[in-house]
Amino acid sequence: MRSRPPVALTAALVLTAALLGAPARVGARTQGDGSFDPPPAAGEVEPGRPDDALEPGGRQEDVEPRPGIDQGDSDPEVVPLGEEGSDIIPRQDALPPEGRADRPSLPRVGVDVLYPGAGVVGQGTAMISLNEAGEDLYLFLNMRAVFVGRNWAFGPRLPLRLRLVDHAPRTASVIRKEDWDEISDFARLLAFFQVGHPGEPYFLRFGELPGVTIGHGTMVNRYFNTIDIDHYQGGIYAYVDPGIIGAELLLDNVFDPDIFAVRAFLRPMNPLRGLPYALRKLKIAVTAGGDFQAPTEVAHDADGGILTDDDFHPRILSTSAMPFFGLDLELPLVSRPHADFVPYVDLNSIDVQGAGVHIGAYLTFRFDALKEWRLRLEYRYSGSHYEPDYINPFYEIQRVSYRRDGRTKLAWLRDGGPGVGRSGFYGETEFRWSGMMNYTLVFANDQGPDNTDLMMKLELPHLGPIRLGLFFARLDFDGIRDFFGANDTVFAASIRYNFLDRFYVRFRLVNDWWLEHTESGSSQYRTKTDFDFGFGLIIRL
Structure with a gap:
């Protein structure tokens, strides 16, 4: 398959250009009527799954052209989605005087959720809903809050799913035990804790990571750590x-x-003030890391099904360290209040034997303090044992089961991976109108089979009393026919209607990853469509 720019990307650019004529709301704030819960990549997250808008990639923002957390906020319902309070950043009332080319990949978490005013801001919600998760139907009770100071924020919550309808395999537990059967599951009680704001010199976040990108995203791109509903x-x-x-x-x-x-x-050269801006801000970087317990063999039955333990976790037979290493160079050629242009080059190695080269650029247009249009375009060449964006939005699934041939992702890579060197193209575009709209499109295509990715996200947080979130992600498909394979597609649609200032109703439809539960103990990872419909109360603390 020849690498080529997508028609969808071109259409997105035309759509974005049409939107630029709309007047910006000066002083608009994203707080509204208690709408702190994240939209498409934002919403209340159920224990471990795509959020109101799934992002996932993907990249939380995060993800994304800016190293950091992307895709909106998500609460455990996550897949490419972020956490509540995920985009807690100060409102920008003016354009940056020198631009932002020195940090083209600023860390970010989803959409604007709260505006941290003076002192501490506190808002909470209490929600009750009918929720289908996996094979059963639940009564979902979710209490959560967000507290925000000038340089910190945290979001405690208590999400409980009580079983109403129990399909096979049967269980005696009323509370869904898969939500609480690992030590890490108790991290659900704190959706997030963060210090600093994205874009400032210091930023730290603990909790759900919705779409994290490291560097230019050539090895870690829009990674979601809670994409598996049971983990x-x-x-x-x-x-x-x-x-x-x-x-x-x-x-x-x-x-x-x-x-x-x-x-x-x-x-x-940053201390040398006499030099041109581009030379002073030239950045040289080294990236190192890996998956240090990457599965290399998983137990299967004679029919290829994944064997699970009593808690429906896959039985991992062997693991191995999968290291990666990279060097990159970044040169901010243009950094102005209304535009940035930053070319970059990355040279990477995965699992020691595979190497790849990425040559790309960030291009940002700021139309006013509230409207921003960002592009990232990249050419890449991948060696025979190299896979670009190796740790991606679906990696938590791929590391155990990749491309449905019984192998893990690392086993596939060590068996030859794509087999030959190949060229590819990566492009993403994002239009952000603070507090009003966020539209993201990501497309990647490499030569060879099963090497095309497409992700889209749309967030409309303030359509009067309505909040709307849409998310779609399809990775590793091959052609139009394969594109519509529901088994490997993640999507989410969420709509929330606020009324009487303190109440809301919400409906969400989500197709997300799940290791199906069977009485035989033989399973497969697949995507399953679940729903959530309920009523909530907004509490101002």
């Missing part, structure tokens, strides 16, 4: 950039870590 993780993302040196860090799970990545960077 919740509380991870860490940190970003430090005081000026000359800096770093960013990812840890997937504090309680049982597997994935770790760190990127350290240096602006060697």
Whole structure:
């Protein structure tokens, strides 16, 4: 398959251009009537699954052109979605005087959720809903809150699913035990804790990581640590950039870590004030990390089904460390209040034997303090044992079951992976109108079979009393026919209607990943469509 730019990307650019004529609401705030719960990549997250808008990639923002958390906020319902309070950032009332080309990949978490005013802001919700998760129907009770200070925020919550209808395999438990059968599951009680704001020199987040990108996203791109509905993780993302040196860090799970990545960077000429801006802000970076317990063999039955233990977890027979290493160079050629242009080059190695080269650029247009249009375009060449965006939105599933041939992703890579070197194209575009709209499109295509990715996200947080979120992700497909394969597609649609200032109703339809439960103990990872419909109360604390 020849690499080519997508028609969808071109259409998105035309749509974005049409939107630029709309007047910006000066001073608009994203807080509204208690709408702190994340939209498409935002919403109340049920224990471990795609949020109101699933992002996932993907990239939380995060993900994304900016190293950091992407895709909106998600509460355990997650898949490409972020956490409640995921985009807690100060409102911008003016354009940056010197642009932002020195940090083209700023860490970010989803959509604007709260505007941190003076002192502490507190809002909460109490919700009751009917929720289908896996094979059963539940009464879902969810109490949560968000507390925000000038430089910190945290979101405690108590999500409980009480079984109403029990399909095979039967269970005696009223509370869904898969939500609480691992130590890391108790991280659900704290949706997130963060210090600092995305875009500032220091930022730290613990909890659900909706769409984390490290560096330019060439090895870790829009990673979601809670995409598996039955496996919740509380991870860490940190970003430090005081000026000359800096770093960013990812840890997937504090309680049982597997994935770790760190990127350290240096602006060697930053102290030399007489030099042009582009030379002073030139950035050299090193990235290292890996999946240090990557499965290499999983137990299967004679028919190829994944064998599970009594808690419906896959039986991993062997693991191995999968290290990765990269060097990159970033040159901010243009940094103005209304536009940035930042070319970059990445040279990476995965699992020691595979290598790849990425050449791309970030292009950002700021039309006013509230409207921003961002592009990232990239050419990449992948060696025979190299896979770009190796740790991606679906990685938590792929590391155990990849491309449905019985192998794990690492086993597939070590068996030859794609088999030959190939060229590819990556493009993403995002239009953000603060407090009003966020539209993201990601497309990637490499030569060879099963090498096309498409992700889309639309967030409309303030359509009068209505909040709307849509998310779609399809990875590793081959052609139009394969594109419509529901088994490998993640999507979410959420609509919430606020009324009487304090109440709301919400409906969500989600197709997300799940290791199906069977009485025989033989399962497969597949996507399943679930729903959630309920009523909530907004509480101002």
